Amino acid sequence: MHPAWELGDTIPFLQAWGTCVRPAWELGEPGLANIPLTPETQRDQERRIRREIANSNERRRMQSINAGFQSLKTLIPHTDGEKLSKAAILQQTAEYIFSLEQEKTRLLQQNTQLKRFIQEFSGSSPKRRRAEDKDEGIGSPDIWEDEKAEDLRREMIELRQQLDKERSVRMMLEEQVRSLEAHMYPEKLKVIAQQVQLQQQQEQVRLLHQEKLEREQQIRTQLLPAHGPPAPTHHPTVIVPAPPPSHHVTVVTMGPSSVINTVSTSRQNLDTIVQAIQHIEGTQEKQLQEEEQRRAVIVTPARACPEPSASDTASDTEGNDSDSMDQSKEDPSGEGELP
Incomplete structure (x- = not known):
């Protein structure tokens, strides 16, 4: 078998590690290529190849070791330009690591103590x-x-x-x-503003109407005592009711010689409608004048000097007149009889 076939497995390995070890017959040397290989020559050649491989591996290992020592030298504290051996670098590295471990332990203890103090003084409640x-x-x-x-x-x-x-x-x-709503819904804000303005106007109108009614009520209370009939010397025979409501008709009765006017149903309805219209339009002054005219027409002056013995008769007559008024209200056609 040719030696090149036996060394075929080691040649790619040497090429991968950057070595250029090749057999002599591949290098183009005609003298060595023609020399026949003996077993001893073959063994020497294999030993030489193994030695080259070992030397290459050793060089690479030393290079990595030197690089590691250089990195350690940069990490440990030392002065610039100081030459340190590998043993000194290892010793100083060990001392530096030990000091760092001690510093770490001390800082952890201090941190734990500070946390405990914070929990005791700040974390707990004042009551506790x-x-x-x-x-x-x-x-x-x-x-x-x-x-x-x-x-x-x-x-x-x-x-x-x-x-x-x-x-x-x-x-x-x-x-x-509000800014977003004003930006997104301007029309809605306008409508709301109009509604608020309308409500304010309605409220102002209502307040003005209420003030007007109060003033008219005060004027009425001031005018009624001034224009009222003179006070009689004896028992009063004039019945003046309270101001009539808008939907009632009040009949005022006088002494024994007064005539009770019966009002038909149509007349009552007409007066009620007129009074309601006057109340809506706010014509209270006109209503007061009409009330005074009605009193002037209906109310007749009482007798100036009634007999003392006629007081009881006048009282009885008033009772009979009131009964007749009730009967006239119940019978609008006027069929009721006077006492």
């Missing part, structure tokens, strides 16, 4: 701290009261700050909502 101080017997009642007042004051300040913050946020959000 006061209870613990009371259990331990530390402090006095005055100090407790001062601490309680201070805690309440602090809580009030915090609540007020939160309330102000929420109020400002709410006002800002409401302003944003």
Whole structure:
């Protein structure tokens, strides 16, 4: 078998590692290619190839080791320009790692202690701290009261700050909502504004009408006593009812010689319609004048000096007149008889 076939597996490996080891017959040397290979020559050639492979691997290993030491040298604290051996670099690296571990442990302990202090003084509630101080017997009642007042004051300040913050946020959000609505629904806002304006106008009209009615009522109350009939010297025989409502007709009766006018149903309906129209149109002054004229027509002056013995008769006559008025209201056709 030709030696090239036996070394065919190692040649690609050497080419992969950057070596250029090739057999002599592949290098184009005619002298070596024609020399027959003996078993000893073949073994020497294999040993040489293995040695080249080992040397290449060793060089690469040393290069990686040197690179690692250089990186360690840059990490550990040292002065610039100081030459350190590999052993010194390893020793200083170990010391530096040990110091870092100690610093880490110390920082963890300090962090744990600070967290515990924060939980004891800030995390716990004031009531719990006061209870613990009371259990331990530390402090006095005055100090407790001062601490309680201070805690309440602090809580009030915090609540007020939160309330102000929420109020400002709410006002800002409401302003944003109004701006968005004004931007998105301008027509709707116009309609709402018109409705509000119309409601305000209606309210003003209602208030003006109410004030007018109150003034007319005051004028009526002032005019009625002035234009009323003179007070009689004896028992009064004139019955003056309250101001009539808009849908009733009141008949005023006089003394024993007065005549009771019966009103038909059509007349009552007509008066009711006229009074309702007058009330709607607001013609209260005209109604007062008509009321005064009606009283002047219906009411007749009483007797100037009635006999003292006629007072009882007048009272009886008033009762009979009132009964006759009720009968005339019940019988609109006028068939009722006077007493």
